[in-house]
Amino acid sequence: MYLRTTIKTLNDAFFMALEAIRDNLLRSILTLLGIVIGVFAIIAVMTAIRTLESSINTGLNVFGSDVIFIQKSPVIQMGDHNSRRKYWRRPNITYDMALELRDRMLGAEFVSAQDGTGGKTIRFKKETTNPNVGVQGVDEFGLEALNHKLDYGRNFIPEDIEYGRRVVILGTDVIQKLFPFQDPIDQTISINGIGFDVIGTLQRKGEMFGQSQDNFVIVPITAYLQYYGNRWTSLGISIKAPDGESFDLTKEEVIDQMRIVRGLGPLDENDFEVTSNDALIDTFGSFTAGIKMFAGAVSVIALVVAGIGIMNIMLVSVSERIKEIGIRKAIGATRNNILFQFLLEAVFLSLIGGVIGVMLGIGVGNMVTLVMKNVAPVIPIDWVFIGLGVCSFIGIVFGIYPAYKAAGLDPIESLRHE
Amino acid sequence: MSLIQVKDLYKIYQMGNTEVRALDGVSVSIDQNEYVSIMGPSGSGKSTLMNLLGCLDTPTSGEFFMDGINVATMGDDELAHIRNKKIGFVFQTFNLLPKSTSLRNVELPLIYNGEIKAHERRDMAIKALTRVNLGDRVSHKPNELSGGQRQRVAVARALVNNPAIILADEPTGNLDSKTGEEIMSLFDELHKQGNTIILVTHEEHIAAHASRVVRLLDGKIAVDEATEKGKK
Numbered sequence: 260m261y262l263r264t265t266i267k268t269l270n271d272a273f274f275m276a277l278e279a280i281r282d283n284l285l286r287s288i289l290t291l292l293g294i295v296i297g298v299f300a301i302i303a304v305m306t307a308i309r310t311l312e313s314s315i316n317t318g319l320n321v322f323g324s325d326v327i328f329i330q331k332s333p334v335i336q337m338g339d340h341n342s343r344r345k346y347w348r349r350p351n352i353t354y355d356m357a358l359e360l361r362d363r364m365l366g367a368e369f370v371s372a373q374d375g376t377g378g379k380t381i382r383f384k385k386e387t388t389n390p391n392v393g394v395q396g397v398d399e400f401g402l403e404a405l406n407h408k409l410d411y412g413r414n415f416i417p418e419d420i421e422y423g424r425r426v427v428i429l430g431t432d433v434i435q436k437l438f439p440f441q442d443p444i445d446q447t448i449s450i451n452g453i454g455f456d457v458i459g460t461l462q463r464k465g466e467m468f469g470q471s472q473d474n475f476v477i478v479p480i481t482a483y484l485q486y487y488g489n490r491w492t493s494l495g496i497s498i499k500a501p502d503g504e505s506f507d508l509t510k511e512e513v514i515d516q517m518r519i520v521r522g523l524g525p526l527d528e529n530d531f532e533v534t535s536n537d538a539l540i541d542t543f544g545s546f547t548a549g550i551k552m553f554a555g556a557v558s559v560i561a562l563v564v565a566g567i568g569i570m571n572i573m574l575v576s577v578s579e580r581i582k583e584i585g586i587r588k589a590i591g592a593t594r595n596n597i598l599f600q601f602l603l604e605a606v607f608l609s610l611i612g613g614v615i616g617v618m619l620g621i622g623v624g625n626m627v628t629l630v631m632k633n634v635a636p637v638i639p640i641d642w643v644f645i646g647l648g649v650c651s652f653i654g655i656v657f658g659i660y661p662a663y664k665a666a667g668l669d670p671i672e673s674l675r676h677e
Numbered sequence: 678m679s680l681i682q683v684k685d686l687y688k689i690y691q692m693g694n695t696e697v698r699a700l701d702g703v704s705v706s707i708d709q710n711e712y713v714s715i716m717g718p719s720g721s722g723k724s725t726l727m728n729l730l731g732c733l734d735t736p737t738s739g740e741f742f743m744d745g746i747n748v749a750t751m752g753d754d755e756l757a758h759i760r761n762k763k764i765g766f767v768f769q770t771f772n773l774l775p776k777s778t779s780l781r782n783v784e785l786p787l788i789y790n791g792e793i794k795a796h797e798r799r800d801m802a803i804k805a806l807t808r809v810n811l812g813d814r815v816s817h818k819p820n821e822l823s824g825g826q827r828q829r830v831a832v833a834r835a836l837v838n839n840p841a842i843i844l845a846d847e848p849t850g851n852l853d854s855k856t857g858e859e860i861m862s863l864f865d866e867l868h869k870q871g872n873t874i875i876l877v878t879h880e881e882h883i884a885a886h887a888s889r890v891v892r893l894l895d896g897k898i899a900v901d902e903a904t905e906k907g908k909k
């Protein structure tokens with residue numbers, strides 16, 4: 260019985276709240292703005308990050324599994340000008356260093372040197388690609404190290420590397436462009452004017468961040484250095500651990516041996532960077548964590564400001580409606596009736612803002628999927644509920660004082676109020 | 678037993694060092710289906726008495742029984758319930774919710790009643806509006822109605838919950854004499870149908886509609902007598 264009247268009270272208060280919002284439409288909309296912004300910020304960012312994450316977790320296998328990767332500077336560089344110069348000043352990693360590391364490493368399945376460059380033009384007879392094709396120089400382990408899969412033909416053999424033979428393995432974009440109707444194997448193509456014999460083709464990798472990962476060719480690292488290297492060329496070295504369990508051990512060994520190869524003293528800092536798939540995902544994770552924190556902070560600030568806005572609007576609303584409150588009390592409204600009415604008004608105000616913010620946030624957050632193909636739109640259900648929950652909470656917290664004030668008004672004085 | 682029984686009712690406002698005795702020992706009893714008008718000069722305590730009878734206010738001291746229940750010692754929520762179920766109030770300034778329709782205004786007491794279903798509320802409100810001859814104005818807002826019509830909406834609101842008493846504080850004060858008479862014939866009608874009516878007025882011809890007149894002076898009852906109509 261008590262429950263039923265409470266539900267009825269809530270129900271009636273709900274409609275009275277809607278009436279009040281409608282009656283003060285413009286002011287209500289202005290108040291909603293802050294809530295909309297706060298909820299929008301967090302939902303948009305969470306949606307965008309979710310879509311990125313879902314594409315990353317499938318797409319960020321840049322290296323083969325159990326592969327440790329060494330290069331001069333970090334993959335993702337953050338920090339100021341000074342720290343970038345620090346990396347820049349490190350000595351390049353040469354092919355000889357890679358070979359020496361290979362000799363020294365006992366516990367690795369392979370040690371593989373590689374480098375890549377972009378902006379090359381590939382030609383076959385009359386057909387020419389755009390000048391945007393990547394060239395990677397690798398050794399016989401390169402395919403495994405870089406997670407490439409051979410489709411037809413053969414991999415490089417040690418002699419190809421040793422003698423710097425001009426042989427090439429093609430990515431699918433290049434094949435599509437130059438050999439639409441023809442088997443490319445054993446044909447001769449030119450890379451920026453230098454002839455290479457095609458020995459193999461690669462399987463398609465697809466896209467990451469909306470970029471094709473198949474617009475490249477692979478040549479022996481020795482040939483690569485001869486034709487496309489320059490004094491800025493610094494190689495990357497991939498080291499594969501025998502298995503997942505010995506990954507950490509192998510990593511330690513790599514660092515120790517690389518320090519010797521680089522001629523570092525015991526107190527010197529490493530002058531090279533060590534990374535792996537996991538590390539890349541971690542880096543991305545800490546990057547998105549930063550964005551999430553920022554969005555969270557923006558949301559909290561916007562919502563607190565919006566909450567104060569709601570309190571202000573509700574106080575104004577109460578003082579403008581003193582007469583109305585008097586009338587309602589005169590015809591039998593109890594303190595709780597008035598309290599609920601104003602409290603629910605604040606909550607609904609803030610919830611309406613929340614719903615608009617959620618819809619905008621999901622819409623804008625999913626715009627990521629327009630830029631990047633193959634990324635599915637996401638609705639972060641958990642954050643939708645968190646967002647709306649926070650809105651209700653804000654409505655209650657910042658609505659309670661004005662509602663309490665309204666409920667405590669004296670009926671006669673309120674009626675006399677003009 | 679009387680519907681309303683008031684004994685030694687005081688309402689004293691402390692204004693700094695001076696005290697204002699708005700009601701200075703009022704005793705009166707009013708029976709079921711009586712038609713009483715309260716008169717007196719400005720500031721004599723008429724509205725104060727009406728507010729107390731209407732349970733909008735609590736006395737400084739004194740006894741006030743309504744239907745045998747002691748109202749003087751009730752708390753806020755209990756008073757709100759009495760106002761909602763036993764009392765219909767009509768004000769000089771109508772006091773309608775300006776943005777709500779007639780129907781909505783008349784429905785409001787039933788909403789606070791808390792036990793009446795929405796469609797019943799609607800039916801009862803329409804019935805009340807029909808009783809005051811405003812059956813064709815249910816979806817008008819107050820600013821779309823004439824003063825007399827507004828007061829009739831207020832009367833409909835006062836009687837929609839079948840109150841024991843209808844209290845009207847200068848209900849014709851803001852109306853011209855013709856519309857005032859219309860409202861008064863409405864009260865006469867309600868009285869004939871068995872309602873108890875107490876109204877405050879400054880005008881003798883309005884007071885003459887009642888069967889009894891109580892005249893206040895400086896917060897005290899100076900005269901309490903039957904009108905010409907009451908003597909018949």
Ligand SMILES: Nc1ncnc2c1ncn2[C@@H]1O[C@H](COP(=O)(O)OP(=O)(O)OP(=O)(O)O)[C@@H](O)[C@H]1O
Pocket residue numbers: 690692697698699717718719720721722723724725726
């Ligand atoms: N809240 C208050 N604080 C102080 N004094 C008050 C208050 N309310 C009423 N009074 C005083 O009580 C006295 C009676 O007021 P009341 O409103 O009852 O007069 P009234 O008979 O209705 O007059 P009118 O005919 O002008 O409406 C007046 O002197 C008034 O100043």
Ligand SMILES: [Mg+2]
Pocket residue numbers: 723724725846
């Ligand atoms: Mg008065």
